[in-house]
Amino acid sequence: MANFISEWGNTLTTGLTDTLIMTIITLIITIIVGIPLGIFLVETNVNGMYPNASVHATLETIVNILRSLPFIILLFLILPITRLLAGTTIGIRGVILPLVVYCAPFLARLIESSLLDVDPGIIEAYQSMGISNYKIITRVLLREARSGIIRGLTLATIGLIGATAMAGLVGAGGLGDIAYQYGFQRYQPDIMYTSIVILIVLVQVIQSVGNVVSRRLTK
Amino acid sequence: MVENANTPLIKFEHVSKTFKGTAKTKEVHAVHDVSISVDQGEIFGVIGYSGAGKSTLIRMINGLETPTEGTVKVNDQDVTQLDKAALAQLRHKIGMIFQNYDLLKTATIYQNITIPLKLEKIPTEEIKQRAEKYLKIVGLWDRRNSYPSQLSGGQSQRVAVARALAHEPQILLSDEATSALDPETTSSILDLLKDINQKLGLTIFIITHELDVVKSICDKVAIMESGELVEQGRTIDVFTNPKQEVTRQFLGSSDLSGVPAAILTETQKHNHVLLIKFIGNEASTPVIAQLTKQFHVEPNIMAGSIEYLKEQPYGKLLISIEYNDNYDAEIQYLKDQGVIVEEVE
Numbered sequence: 001m002a003n004f005i006s007e008w009g010n011t012l013t014t015g016l017t018d019t020l021i022m023t024i025i026t027l028i029i030t031i032i033v034g035i036p037l038g039i040f041l042v043e044t045n046v047n048g049m050y051p052n053a054s055v056h057a058t059l060e061t062i063v064n065i066l067r068s069l070p071f072i073i074l075l076f077l078i079l080p081i082t083r084l085l086a087g088t089t090i091g092i093r094g095v096i097l098p099l100v101v102y103c104a105p106f107l108a109r110l111i112e113s114s115l116l117d118v119d120p121g122i123i124e125a126y127q128s129m130g131i132s133n134y135k136i137i138t139r140v141l142l143r144e145a146r147s148g149i150i151r152g153l154t155l156a157t158i159g160l161i162g163a164t165a166m167a168g169l170v171g172a173g174g175l176g177d178i179a180y181q182y183g184f185q186r187y188q189p190d191i192m193y194t195s196i197v198i199l200i201v202l203v204q205v206i207q208s209v210g211n212v213v214s215r216r217l218t219k
Numbered sequence: 220m221v222e223n224a225n226t227p228l229i230k231f232e233h234v235s236k237t238f239k240g241t242a243k244t245k246e247v248h249a250v251h252d253v254s255i256s257v258d259q260g261e262i263f264g265v266i267g268y269s270g271a272g273k274s275t276l277i278r279m280i281n282g283l284e285t286p287t288e289g290t291v292k293v294n295d296q297d298v299t300q301l302d303k304a305a306l307a308q309l310r311h312k313i314g315m316i317f318q319n320y321d322l323l324k325t326a327t328i329y330q331n332i333t334i335p336l337k338l339e340k341i342p343t344e345e346i347k348q349r350a351e352k353y354l355k356i357v358g359l360w361d362r363r364n365s366y367p368s369q370l371s372g373g374q375s376q377r378v379a380v381a382r383a384l385a386h387e388p389q390i391l392l393s394d395e396a397t398s399a400l401d402p403e404t405t406s407s408i409l410d411l412l413k414d415i416n417q418k419l420g421l422t423i424f425i426i427t428h429e430l431d432v433v434k435s436i437c438d439k440v441a442i443m444e445s446g447e448l449v450e451q452g453r454t455i456d457v458f459t460n461p462k463q464e465v466t467r468q469f470l471g472s473s474d475l476s477g478v479p480a481a482i483l484t485e486t487q488k489h490n491h492v493l494l495i496k497f498i499g500n501e502a503s504t505p506v507i508a509q510l511t512k513q514f515h516v517e518p519n520i521m522a523g524s525i526e527y528l529k530e531q532p533y534g535k536l537l538i539s540i541e542y543n544d545n546y547d548a549e550i551q552y553l554k555d556q557g558v559i560v561e562e563v564e
Contacts, residue, residue, distance in 0.1 A: 125321035125379075128281055129386060130310030131338045139338060143325055219325050219366045 008191055011178060016198060018173035022092055022164045026099040027157055034104040034156070035149075037063070038111025039137060047120070049133045063105040071102045071163045075170065095167040102163055107156040114148025115141060147217040154210025158203050165199075175199050226295055227256035228390065228422050229263075229280055234289035236275050249275040250286070251446040257439075262416050262423045264437035264454070266430065266469065272446040273426035277392050280424060281313045282306050293390070311339060314383025318395040320375040322367040328354070328378050329363040332385050339386075353381040357411060373404035380411060384419070391415070393425040397432060405429070409436050430470065434458070434528050442466050455528050459496050460559060478522050478537060483563070486521070490539035491546060496559040497534050506556045507538070513552060514545050537563070 037059070043049045044056040069077065075098045082089050082097045118141055126136045142149070165176020175195045183192020234253045240246035249272040257263040265273050278284035279291045282298050291298045293309060301309060322331050332350040341349075354360040357377040367375055376396060383391055393412065397405040413436045415421050425432060433440050433454060440458075441451035442465065449465045450457060461467045486492055497506070507518055522537040540549065553560045 119319065119321065121317055121319050121321040122323065124283065125315065125317060126335065126338075128283060128310060128313070128315040128392075129335050129339075130307035131335060132307070135338050139334070140323065144323060146325060217325065219368065 004190065004194075008194070011182075011191075012175075012194060012198065015173060015175040015178040015195060016202075018092065018177075019161065019164050019175045019199075019202070022095060022099065022167060022172060022174060023157065023160055025092075026096055026103060026160055026164075027153075029096070029100045030103045030107050030156065030160070031153070033100065034107030035111055035142075037104060037108035038115060039141075041108060041112045042115045043137070049123075049137070063108060066101060066105040067109070069102075071098070072166050072169070074098055074102050075166065090171045092167075092172045094170050095164075095172040099160065099163055099167070103156055103160050106159060107152060110152030110155060111145075111149060114145045114152055117148055118144040147214040150210055150214040150217060154207060154214070157206050157210075161199065161203060161206075175202075228259045228261075228294060229255070229257040229424060230290075230292040230295075231255040231276075231279070232290045232292070234276075234279065234286045234291060236272070236279070236284060237287045248446050250279075252289070253443075253446075253448050254289075255441060255448070255451065257422060257424060259422055260416070260420050261438050262412070262425065262436050264425045264427060264433040264440045265443050266427055266433050266440060267443035268428055271443045273428075273443055274394060276443070277394055277424060277426045280390070280392060281310050281315065311386050312388050313390045313392060314386055314388035315392040315394065316376065316379045316383055316396045318398045320367070320372075320379045322375060322378055322382070324367055327364050327366055328359060328370070331367070331378055332382050335382065336385060349385045349387070353384045354378075356384065356415070357381045371404070372400050373407060376400065376404075376408050377411065380408075380415070384415065384421075389422065391421050391423045393423060393427075395427055396425075397429065398427065402431075405431070406435065412436055434526065436529060438529065442469055444469075455498060455531055455533060458526075458528055459498060459533055482521075486539050487563075490519075490541050492521070492537065492539050492563040493550075493553075494561045494563050495536040495538060495553065496561075497536075497557075499532055506553060506558055507536070509556070510549060510552065514543075514549050516540050516543055516545075516549065 041056070041059055041063070044052045044059065046053075066074070075095070078098055078101060079089050082094055086093050086097055088094045122140065122144060123136055126140050127133075131140075162176075164172075164174045165180070167174055168177025168180055175198055179192045179195040179199075182188045183195065231253050234250060235248070236250040238247040238249055251272075253276060255263070255265075265276060267273050275284050279286055279298065280293060282301065285299050293313070296305075296309065298306070298309065323334065326334060329350055332354060333346050336346045336349065350363075351360065354363055357380050359374060359377050359381065362370065362374065367378070370378065379396075391412070397408050400408060409432060412423055416423050416436075423436075425437065427433065437454050439452065440454045442449045442457070442463070444465050450461065450463045457466065458470060461470055483492060495506075507520075510516065510518060518538040518540050520536060520538050523535060525532050525534040527533070540546075543549075550560055550562075
């Protein structure tokens with residue numbers, strides 16, 4: 001055991017750190033992009049506050065196209081754009097953009113469905129009080145949808161951790177990469193299982209925290 | 220607030236609303252040529268079956284819907300001509316309550332009152348005072364830290380009323396506010412509305428499909444069918460003397476108070492059957508007694524009822540009088556006593 005830790009401890013710690021860094025940075029950008037995108041999907045729809053068929057159709061198409069691409073394909077497909085925006089296509093820096101492009105449409109869909117769960121009557125009630133649409137969206141709609149949003153975020157985060165496993169292909173590291181490199185290619189099952197267990201624990205923790213927070217916010 | 224007593228507070232002038240059809244749906248004339256005026260301090264009810272256009276009508280008052288023709292004026296301002304800011308201002312002065320209460324599930328009762336006020340940038344101290352005042356008026360100050368899910372339907376509707384009142388509106392719109400409630404809770408909410416109307420001088424505009432709502436609190440009523448107003452007037456007049464067939468149908472053929480048709484036919488072989496309607500208790504019995512004295516006939520009471528229209532008793536009596544020579548004079552006599560008489564065919 002002591003041997004194992006002294007031999008692999010550093011590798012695993014670095015892997016976990018890389019996974020966490022990739023997840024956190026991507027998550028932040030994904031939230032910034034995905035939540036407004038989800039709101040736009042809802043509000044430009046026929047029953048939304050700003051119905052606009054062409055804008056809505058465009059957003060739908062973009063989201064659907066991105067949602068149909070497996071991450072591994074997406075990673076290579078947008079290489080030129082990644083190079084342009086991030087300045088590099090390797091390492092953590094090179095994988096953030098593809099991860100965001102992969103994750104944000106997914107989160108947007110989850111946000112969309114949680115917003116649609118809010119009783120439209122509540123929105124009408126607030127409109128009847130003379131409150132602006134912007135305030136209704138930011139202060140009423142998001143508030144009422146918050147437990148669904150947290151559940152969506154939990155789901156997106158877990159999906160994101162899965163996608164980071166493939167980041168190793170462009171040298172971004174992470175636990176998934178370690179499991180693949182050492183465990184599979186060099187056939188060292190102990191290190192593979194260890195990384196997998198850490199991933200499982202990580203996902204469990206995120207899901208549990210998500211559940212607790214979501215339940216607290218339900219009321 | 221100084222009001223010109225002659226100007227109606229809410230005025231619909233030949234209002235129509237047509238929802239354009241799409242490839243899949245037909246064009247719908249939700250409201251057709253409706254004119255209504257509601258005075259300050261009145262409780263005005265619009266009654267009709269669902270789909271009659273009531274919801275569209277009430278939403279035109281605060282601009283949630285816009286008419287395709289005609290104008291809707293509140294306080295002499297044309298609602299459709301207002302810009303965004305003025306419309307928001309108007310809406311602050313018009314409270315609205317709904318069938319499903321529409322409270323924030325994620326907020327306490329107290330927050331449900333204060334959040335809209337905060338969004339309107341009302342000073343914090345003022346918000347606190349208003350929340351306390353109006354939650355006390357609806358009798359839920361003790362429950363201020365509860366969540367809507369912990370309240371009954373009636374309590375939730377009280378919170379919605381408090382939320383509307385907290386804007387200190389001039390008008391309260393009630394969109395089927397009691398339709399999801401049981402009869403007992405309904406009457407407690409109606410009492411609350413009546414109370415608010417009297418104590419705060421609030422003008423209330425109600426749409427409903429429940430006859431009891433109109434009977435118990437509305438000063439005036441309009442009957443709506445397929446987008447059109449069939450009849451309107453003081454509740455007591457419309458109930459005692461409906462002009463239109465549709466109105467009679469809506470008010471129920473309760474005029475005959477459930478007397479079986481066979482018995483009616485049998486009685487009519489030898490008797491005139493008369494339906495007598497009167498407003499106020501006192502008129503009824505003496506009239507019948509006087510009839511007996513004057514004409515030596517013996518009216519037989521077949522059915523009768525007294526209902527209360529906003530505390531005003533309104534009675535119906537179904538009587539039979541044996542065929543006799545003075546019939547015309549008897550009818551005239553009854554009419555002279557100020558009751559409404561109809562021979563039942």
